[in-house]
Amino acid sequence: MYDIEHYVEAVSVEDAIEHLKADPDATVISGGTDVLVRLRSGKGVGGTLVSIHEIPELHGVDRLLNGTLVIGPATCFTDLAKDPLIRSCVPYLGEAVETVGGPQIRNMGTIGGNLCNGATSADSAAVMQTLNTRLVLQGPDGSREVPVTEFYLGPGKTVRKREEILTAILIEPQDYVGFTGCYIKYGKRRAMEIATLGCCVRVKLGAAPADEAAENGGGQETAAQDMQSGGNPESRVISDIRIGYGVAAPTPIRCYKTENLLRGRSAADPSVYELIGEHVLEEVQPRSSWRASKEFRLQLISELARRALREAMLSSLGNNLFA
Amino acid sequence: MLQIINMYVNGRREELAVDIRESLLETLREKLNLTSVKKGCGVGECGACTVLVDGVAVDACLYLTMWADGKHILTTEGLKTPTGELNPIQQAFVDEAAVQCGFCTPGLIMTAVELMGKGRRYTREELRKEIAGHLCRCTGYENILNALEKVLGYPKEKEG
Ligand SMILES: Cc1cc2nc3c(=O)[nH]c(=O)nc-3n(C[C@H](O)[C@H](O)[C@H](O)COP(=O)(O)OP(=O)(O)OC[C@H]3O[C@@H](n4cnc5c(N)ncnc54)[C@H](O)[C@@H]3O)c2cc1C
Ligand code: FES
Ligand code: FES
Numbered sequence: 001m002y003d004i005e006h007y008v009e010a011v012s013v014e015d016a017i018e019h020l021k022a023d024p025d026a027t028v029i030s031g032g033t034d035v036l037v038r039l040r041s042g043k044g045v046g047g048t049l050v051s052i053h054e055i056p057e058l059h060g061v062d063r064l065l066n067g068t069l070v071i072g073p074a075t076c077f078t079d080l081a082k083d084p085l086i087r088s089c090v091p092y093l094g095e096a097v098e099t100v101g102g103p104q105i106r107n108m109g110t111i112g113g114n115l116c117n118g119a120t121s122a123d124s125a126a127v128m129q130t131l132n133t134r135l136v137l138q139g140p141d142g143s144r145e146v147p148v149t150e151f152y153l154g155p156g157k158t159v160r161k162r163e164e165i166l167t168a169i170l171i172e173p174q175d176y177v178g179f180t181g182c183y184i185k186y187g188k189r190r191a192m193e194i195a196t197l198g199c200c201v202r203v204k205l206g207a208a209p210a211d212e213a214a215e216n217g218g219g220q221e222t223a224a225q226d227m228q229s230g231g232n233p234e235s236r237v238i239s240d241i242r243i244g245y246g247v248a249a250p251t252p253i254r255c256y257k258t259e260n261l262l263r264g265r266s267a268a269d270p271s272v273y274e275l276i277g278e279h280v281l282e283e284v285q286p287r288s289s290w291r292a293s294k295e296f297r298l299q300l301i302s303e304l305a306r307r308a309l310r311e312a313m314l315s316s317l318g319n320n321l322f323a
Numbered sequence: 324m325l326q327i328i329n330m331y332v333n334g335r336r337e338e339l340a341v342d343i344r345e346s347l348l349e350t351l352r353e354k355l356n357l358t359s360v361k362k363g364c365g366v367g368e369c370g371a372c373t374v375l376v377d378g379v380a381v382d383a384c385l386y387l388t389m390w391a392d393g394k395h396i397l398t399t400e401g402l403k404t405p406t407g408e409l410n411p412i413q414q415a416f417v418d419e420a421a422v423q424c425g426f427c428t429p430g431l432i433m434t435a436v437e438l439m440g441k442g443r444r445y446t447r448e449e450l451r452k453e454i455a456g457h458l459c460r461c462t463g464y465e466n467i468l469n470a471l472e473k474v475l476g477y478p479k480e481k482e483g
Binding site for chain 1: 324367380381385452455
């Protein structure tokens with residue numbers, strides 16, 4: 001038996017919000033893989049659970065006409081990872097959530113729960129940071145949108161109010177079109193393991209300045225020219241880069257300064273790997289925990305950034321049609 | 324607080340008065356005597372309590388019984404054919420000596436049944452990943468993988 005007083009199976013988002021508002025001891029439960037484990041350990045006992053488990057409109061992935069991806073927060077990791085839109089538009093997000101726990105946990109745990117739980121170790125966290133994801137929170141007074149980069153306040157703390165429901169996770173086209181990326185989780189075991197560190201690097205490569213005239217010349221020529229030079233790092237520059245971490249600080253973070261430093265550099269320049277490994281260290285605040293010391297985490301922060309950047313570059317350069 | 328739910332367990336409709344605080348593990352074991360569903364850790368770490376809900380493997384210890392209302396639950400008890408024969412995956416566990424104390428076995432069998440439902444084949448490496456949510460303290464997993472490979476793996480090329 002779970003130590004709760006009351007239980008409500010919400011039939012809609014509005015219904016859930018009403019119950020949350022009416023009962024100050026009420027908590028949202030989605031997949032339950034964090035909430036129920038917490039109850040077992042004796043935390044938050046005696047309250048009410050408001051379940052959003054059976055609300056169909058919170059499940060699934062969709063793409064709006066303008067290209068924005070809309071992820072239902074109650075989508076479980078298994079469904080997210082195999083979703084065709086996720087696989088084609090943001091494959092690294094699918095790969096990241098495939099590292100969560102084991103298959104049964106991925107069948108139960110949800111992407112919204114991963115975000116709202118507020119853990120810096122959440123496996124979707126680093127990727128979400130790099131995607132500038134926008135979170136739609138609906139409460140008694142209506143809806144508001146919060147960028148994921150402003151969502152976290154501290155370990156397990158977010159700006160979400162207790163009576164608010166995360167109703168949609170939005171990824172806009174300018175944040176994914178043309179990017180390749182890679183998420184690397186470091187853990188002591190290959191499964192059933194919380195991340196010791198998680199790192200996501202995503203890049204968008206563009207034409208080098210010499211090729212720019214041709215690129216501005218017109219659509220078709222550009223495509224043809226890209227076909228020829230696309231696989232050649234010499235003719236490519238890092239036109240955009242995003243670096244996100246989990247467990248590198250008390251909350252998930254972005255490394256904006258390092259991103260600015262690398263933007264515009266040649267994809268063929270080997271020093272980008274040294275630069276990323278060195279400069280991210282100035283933007284992180286890892287802690288020692290029983291899983292790993294601060295010193296080991298610092299080493300991981302550099303090394304995983306280098307590796308993830310290399311993987312992201314390879315995915316781009318391997319694809320000649322990429323523009 | 325008790326509530327009435329209807330669920331289909333191993334093909335049979337069950338109308339039950341359940342406590343809102345119950346996990347599916349407790350309901351199956353204590354109300355329906357389906358003791359193949361084992362309680363190991365109680366927090367999603369070991370997979371001993373794995374059952375299928377509408378064909379999907381979940382840890383019954385982290386699943387509220389209230390969520391099972393209207394759904395189809397399958398446990399190892401439900402695999403028996405009308406004539407009492409074992410399911411192919413159960414037979415493979417016997418043949419490959421994949422069972423020692425047996426505590427992890429029903430859970431692993433249910434994950435295998437979920438995989439069988441997907442109608443595809445798996446490499447040994449893929450099978451390792453698919454059973455990552457189960458702990459076995461006895462076998463060292465090799466015989467379990469042998470059994471799974473027999474039913475879910477690619478046909479072995481005959482040696483010369
Ligand atoms: C054995 C085990 C292994 C695990 N391994 C990993 C791992 O490797 N990586 C990892 O990242 N996590 C892991 N987890 C943690 C957990 O599975 C994830 O954080 C999961 O995403 C939680 O989702 P849920 O739907 O189960 O959340 P719940 O437990 O239902 O909720 C989590 C929190 O979010 C809130 N919430 C959920 N949905 C909403 C919503 N739509 N609106 C508002 N609030 C909401 C809840 O109130 C609660 O505070 C593991 C858990 C277990 C038990
Ligand atoms: S008892 Fe459910 S996973 Fe261990
Ligand atoms: S056979 Fe004993 S735990 Fe697996």
